[in-house]
Amino acid sequence: MLAVPGELPKDRAGYGLEVKWDGIRALLHLDGGLRLTGRHGADYTRRYPEISVREAKTAAGLGVKSVVIDGELVAFDPRGRPSFTRLQRRMNLTDPGPAVLRLRPITFLPFDLLYLDGTPLLDLPYRDRRGLLDELDAGAPPYFPGESDLLAATREQGLEGVVAKRLDSPYRPGERSPWWVKVKHLRTTEVVVGGWKPGKGRRAGGIGSLLMGVFTGEGLRYVGHVGTGFTDAALGELYALLAPLEIRHSPFGDPVPWRNRWVRPDLVGEVAYTMWTDDLRLRHPVWRGLRPDKIPAEVTL
Structure with missing residues (x-):
């Protein structure tokens, strides 16, 4: 599911706000093994092996058999801020070696839960999917009430912006929906x-x-x-x-x-x-x- 560009909604009480990470989308699949795929189905598992190791260790303690998590692949700079430039140095590497993994590590930041133990969650409201994701303790960054000053905070911290998501919105794969609005500081x-x-x-x-x-x-x-x-x-x-x-x-x-x-x-x-x-x-x-x-x-x- 994709967001539309725009401004913060006027009825902000009906939305949750997430930090917009300057990375690329990915789905994490856990079903016996662990697989990472891009928006169009490309297999990213070998490209980002550090994600596989880290998330597999996390998933082992989740007590679930299968899960699909939507999230963002992000590279952080030495100051702890997302760096698209650092991420680009990994994008075309299909089999990075130990030195690359050490110097330019990638982090997977979960923000939505699509399937859990074989049950599709796409029709659940966003607030419920996020609640289940938080219960998994999979390392998802928090989301904030729509009335919060997250947009100003991300500007002060030099981050890309925020995504406003309707709390009652279902998940519609492949659609660019007005239920999700991305608000960027940088055009x-x-x-x-x-x-x-x-x-x-x-x-x-x-x-x-x-x-x-x-x-x-x-x-x-x-x-x-x-x-x-x-x-x-x-x-x-x-x-x-x-x-x-x-x-x-x-x-x-x-x-x-x-x-x-x-x-x-x-x-x-x-x-x-x-x-x-x-x-x-x-x-x-x-x-x-x-x-x-x-x-x-x-x-x-």
């Missing part, structure tokens, strides 16, 4: 990479900036280019990923200025920005990184 959006502008000066021979698009009913629409937020290493990695995807013609349905290099629109990234302009361009975009947990068709206006 971010996913974009599809459709090509790049060749670099100049220090970036000569590589990527100068990435050409961004989103899907509409007419195909991939150009929404601007992003040239900041990259490290030299990130640009090198992006070039290695994009070069094999190069095509001869623009994937965008509308004209794009400059001479560019075009690619098959297979990769999704995330950018921070200040606003959308009237002609649907992202103003002052800053690259935050690739989102391998997203698929291009999901990136729409």
Whole structure:
């Protein structure tokens, strides 16, 4: 189940507030063994083996035979704050070694309980599912009353924002429901990479900036280019990923200025920005990184 972007609801007494962690969604399945999957069913178990070990030890003391828990995979920085940059360094590693696990550990933060001992809980209200999850003592961060000042607290602590969830809402897999509202301090959006502008000066021979698009009913629409937020290493990695995807013609349905290099629109990234302009361009975009947990068709206006 997915949240819609927006503001805190006016009838806040009917909602619970959770911290919005700057990570990626995952489902933890326990049924004899332990398995971790992404939003679209990709198996994450080998990618994040530290989760398997930690959660298996927790699950052994739960007294349950089978469980499915929804949550977020998060990387914390040395100050204890979620770091999407640190998480990205793990996203494409399918079999990380001991040194990586030690230097860049990942934590699974549970926030919803979907199945318990073979019984589906999807139609239960959110407050009841959370109550059962808390009884399992699986390490779920607390949720707060809708009238609390959690939004201000997350801003002060440099966190991404909050998610407001209706206390009486059921769980609807695959739906982006207004029963869940994500309220961010930083504006971010996913974009599809459709090509790049060749670099100049220090970036000569590589990527100068990435050409961004989103899907509409007419195909991939150009929404601007992003040239900041990259490290030299990130640009090198992006070039290695994009070069094999190069095509001869623009994937965008509308004209794009400059001479560019075009690619098959297979990769999704995330950018921070200040606003959308009237002609649907992202103003002052800053690259935050690739989102391998997203698929291009999901990136729409």
